[in-house]
Amino acid sequence: MSNAASTAPELVVQTWFNTDRPLLLSALRGRVVVLAAFQVLCPNSIAHGIPQARRIFETFAPDDVAVVGLHATFEHHDAYGTALLNAFLHEYRLKFPVALDRANPAGPIPHTMERYKMRGTPSLVLIDRRGLIRKHTFGAAEDLALGAEIGALIQEPPAESHARISVA
Amino acid sequence: MSNAASTAPELVVQTWFNTDRPLLLSALRGRVVVLAAFQVLCPNSIAHGIPQARRIFETFAPDDVAVVGLHATFEHHDAYGTALLNAFLHEYRLKFPVALDRANPAGPIPHTMERYKMRGTPSLVLIDRRGLIRKHTFGAAEDLALGAEIGALIQEPPAESHARISVA
Amino acid sequence: MSNAASTAPELVVQTWFNTDRPLLLSALRGRVVVLAAFQVLCPNSIAHGIPQARRIFETFAPDDVAVVGLHATFEHHDAYGTALLNAFLHEYRLKFPVALDRANPAGPIPHTMERYKMRGTPSLVLIDRRGLIRKHTFGAAEDLALGAEIGALIQEPPAESHARISVA
């Protein structure tokens, strides 16, 4: 995992699904966050990214790991909308919060994709308990290596403890 | 395969994709027709039905077997439209003709699904060279048995030859 | 399928399994025969060849299609024996007759492999109802195309009928 970790920027969201109110990454500090970017019509997202995000959601305790989905695309904008995402989440039985990236009128790349400099879908971002980006992959990731990285991040102390130890 | 075969009814179509003009089953007489019904957000269609339809399209000679896709659904009607289907066919690289079933204002079941009494997706209908329905399955079908049935239908004489033999 | 079909030679067998007495291909005339050559330690045989042979055995009626296994190898001869084959057939729950190819003291290639000029495992030989070799593949074969070929061979008349029709 990279050493020069930067703080994960907040998502810029058009619509949230599977959550009562907008979700802030800053409110998830203390937990490892897995941000899983996908696209409903991307074959690799459907075959690999989405099932892996669901496995992560089902494998780890919610107090340790929060899974957040992001529907992110720089094409087919007219094909995607709230009705489609609702139907998709229903059919694929996804229970974790999912954000629909906010389109940018100035160009094809929506705001969150641009902030994270995503190359496409599926993309996966690992954010540690302190809110730092520790890994950012494009394409299918191996479960074993990904599990090891999440398992290692879970072992790290959250921000406050870490600070206290550093001070001491 | 069933003995009491009935003639396959024509599709009732809102929009055709991957074809310059509307396609009639009657114009495909002489070929075995595989009608593959799917739904973009149906996990089993995406995991099994669509890849199998593509394998059929790539395995058999077009003069022997015509593959026709049908987007058929009795739910999520507001999620589906021309832009979505176009994007889907592009992303999944499907080259065979696909029909978007025509919605029925009187109820959730669109016209072609109703005519064929389809139970859902994926569904697969095998139509012989004479236009008779020889098999109709719901759910994932095994490649080996399906291949054998298509292979057997290919061996059957087309309508005219058959007629001539019968007369003689 | 090839046109210049030759008669399938009889197997040269060290030991038969899953059958009370030695099996002759000539005694299977009238049925399509699928000869599936495998090796217990060949990863592709275990991952593809053996499961496919079992699917063929389970898909087709025994009066139409006979499946015959052949353990064939030009290496690791000292690793294979009756005890191993018995254990293998038990663990993989194979019910069709299997022949252990007879070693040739003059070289590494056993007799049946040599007669059939097999290149390795998995290999698959399709023999029609009259005993003619109609297909011979090395490596994994696709279920759909293979099913179509078997389905077509089943439609062909057996030797006697064929003779009668020819005479008439």
Add this chain to the structure above:
Amino acid sequence: MSNAASTAPELVVQTWFNTDRPLLLSALRGRVVVLAAFQVLCPNSIAHGIPQARRIFETFAPDDVAVVGLHATFEHHDAYGTALLNAFLHEYRLKFPVALDRANPAGPIPHTMERYKMRGTPSLVLIDRRGLIRKHTFGAAEDLALGAEIGALIQEPPAESHARISVA
């Protein structure tokens, strides 16, 4: 992972493969050890256990994780021997050390299986840097959860450091 961890007993071995000299678990202290028990004729070992052991071997740094294979069986003893294991390791391209469990003349269960109270194959034992058994599973294990457990064990301090910290 279990809390009441006990020290992993040494393997009782008839023959070692892929190593110049007998391997002692005590000599692997400081590394996480994955002991992967399999059987050449066990379908689940071949489909799941062996590929997973190889993925573990290829994913983690050898200084962090040592993979040790164990051929363990309470049946088919006459089918297994050195020639078979050599051929198997060659065909499946396994590079990590593998032990052939030593048969017990007094019964069907070989010595190492008995020491570890293994229920069959595939079995997987996770041993931490201090030599303690932290997990023992029978059957296919999920890569994601297994990766997380190995990733967490890698984060733990080895014996000496731990002792020093405890003393301080």
